[in-house]
């Protein structure tokens with residue numbers, strides 16, 4: 001587990017957050033899923049059998065650099 005994140009450009013401590021995923025009137029947290037999305041005629045995009053992880057994005061307060069991690073919480 002990495003607890004400290006430093007901006008590679010200006011060496012400032014980066015702030016954790018997430019990038020909201022807007023859709024269908026609700027805001028969801030961005031997720032990472034393994035493999036490629038597979039179209040299914042009946043169920044839309046199948047993600048049920050894939051590994052899914054929440055995405056945490058760190059932002060540098062100095063230059064705005066973003067760095068994302070997908071890992072179990």
Ligand SMILES: [Zn+2]
Pocket residue numbers: 007008009010011012060061062063064065
């Ligand atoms: Zn920076």
